[in-house]
Amino acid sequence: MSGLDYLAEELEQLKREGRYRLPAVWESGSDVWMELNGRRVLQLSSNNYLGFANHPDLKRAAADAVYRYGAGSGSVRTIAGTLKIHDELERELAAFKGTEAALVFQSGFTTNLGVFSTLLQDGDVVISDELNHASIIDGIRLSKAARKIYRHKDMNALEDVLRASGQYRKRFIVTDGVFSMDGDIAPLPAIVELAERYDAIVCVDDAHASGVLGRNGKGSTDHFNLHGRVHIQIGTLSKAIGVVGGYAAGSQALKEVLIHKARPFLFSTSHPPSVAASCLEAIRVLRSSSELVERMWSHAHGFRKALIQAGFDTGASETPIIPIIIGDAAATMHFSSRLLEEGVFAQGIVFPTVAADKGRIRLIITAAHSQDDLDFALEALKKVGRETGLIS
Template identity: 75%
Template sequence: MGYLDDLASDIDGWKRDGRYRKIKVWESGSDTWMTLNGRRILQMSSNNYLGLTHHPKLKEAASQAIDKYGVGSGSVRTITGTLDIHEELEIELATFKGTEAALVFQSGFTTNQGALSSILGPDDVVISDELNHASIIDGIRLTKASRKIYAHKDMDQLEAVLKETQHHRKRVVVTDGVFSMDGDIAPLPAIVQLAETYDAIVYVDDAHASGVLGKNGKGSTDHFGLHGRVHIQIGTLSKAIGAVGGYVAGAQLLKEHLIHTARPFLFSTSQPPAVAATCLAAIRVLQGSADLVTRLWDNANDFRTQLKQLGFDTGASETPIIPIIVGDPARTMRFSDRLLEAGIFAQGIVYPTVAMDKGRVRLIVTAQHTKEDLAFALNALQQVGREFGLIS
């Protein structure tokens, strides 16, 4: 059939460019060391920042929820799919984030789609950092608002856009808290100051800052001490929290509006009760101790320093996301494959996810990596890096 020929042509092109990837099927759960084709591999690409996927309190909470509620919620939230465990999670999230309210969605991706498409109308303008996540880009595409892009973290350009968009009913500045491909942190204090000067709304996606930045992992707003000055905080339950889902934290009126207008919320079955219970347990673990977050940052800072000392280009990284910039897409993927041969899984990321000449393997350091794990990784990276001429 003709359409299959078109698909095959696309796939052949990706193969010629070295960008084609088969999905790897892992034979063990998300952990520091995982099994692939019967072989133990050091995992350096997982978003399981704090290692909570195997935390005994989370596993116990999931098991108890299944016994009490069963395996599914049976409906969307607005019919019979809001159980008391969902409400309890939202109350706890709001307390954790320091906001009036929180609303949980089925994924972080759908959270951005639902929130942006609900709060933006044809008389509004959304102003977005050029390196924002794909879910933000797709959420913006679902709106009829005017769209403006500012160069990555360029506050002069952001101010110029804010000045020229004063005729719009509402101006919404959207940024990631931590940028997922480079591991750098948004200049949130400067963004907030400009937004206050030009009467704009600040919308921060903390997918990679949830459980990572701020006291006990409360996120970028807490990290910079900006409580009450960031209007909309987006969080994920799928990365450091160890389960799956997303949420909006903000005003009670915002929550009520989203309940009535956010299509992913309205038309998707709610989280299984075991997932909601798991997320609730994770938030309580974070509230109870900062040890995991402290260990995460100690590991990340030490590892990044040693990579730089070896001569690797780690770009703008300042978080546990640490890219090694390679450049050419095909060479990047060969580097990733060679690391796998050496016992490390470090995902190659190439165009169109990043610029054509900015291919990289993205390393993610977690709280669960031991000093021995990271020494093993550094040794393999040094060996393979020399083979590829990335370091001397």
């Protein structure tokens, strides 16, 4: 065996474990019903919470921006790649999040890489929930700070770490606002109270909370009325906003330091103007009306209740992210494949994304789904659930 031949054995191991699956290749745009291999199937795995990925106002804004500004920005933003539309987006984002300023990155993942590698130094400590997103974990790894992990949402464990970390220069507490695999909400008020007691900095990643929690989808800080007490709000433009990108919102000083030092920002070409324009339009739609957010929540509450009544284990879910816990990886992937045969696309999530014994089908219920769509999905889930012995 030479070169990269060993990769074939790695792929065989994935197949033996029942974890092998290549991405679906769709023949239509992101929507509720989509074309896959010539079939029309119901999409239940998309992060498109509010239906913005196909919203007519966002598409119109993107098209107008192409004709006004062109297809690309031409450079990284610190050299020649900042356009007026980028500046407008950041001003609107800051107003939406209730902060002095916001800085947009190419993705939510690169935002976390840039923020943590820039702000955390030797002599600092970062304290992270054990179920935080991989982008937070990788951002922390790029820093020189000490790392401490506390049990998921365990405030006694968090306080124990804070109490024992007085020797560090700066203490950062970081948590997801909504946890992406379980759909539960971080106890942000308790985290903030502990941070204030122990003089720590709070950073919340609202990837799955922006557009979901808070008034008009403003996020977890707004949801808990903690404005001015959360130092850094990280978010994505790739989920509820429906496009692509990430951002860090906070003080003007935070923005300017990141502009000067965050490597993903400094060494990546800025978003095409069409991306910035459609993100900007999404924020404006959200600020003008709460209708889509309220519809999403109504759908989510009703669907989760129906799943529980049918006998499914939905774990700790309390948001539109609703897992169906199965456990075994192969059984999880089989369940997902059977659902697809029934006309429902609901991706199986297995190790290493979740623990080896916590395989699940992760459903995301959106404002764009109709009640008929959800009824169709529920019947398919119950049919496959009974067939596989998951429910009786």
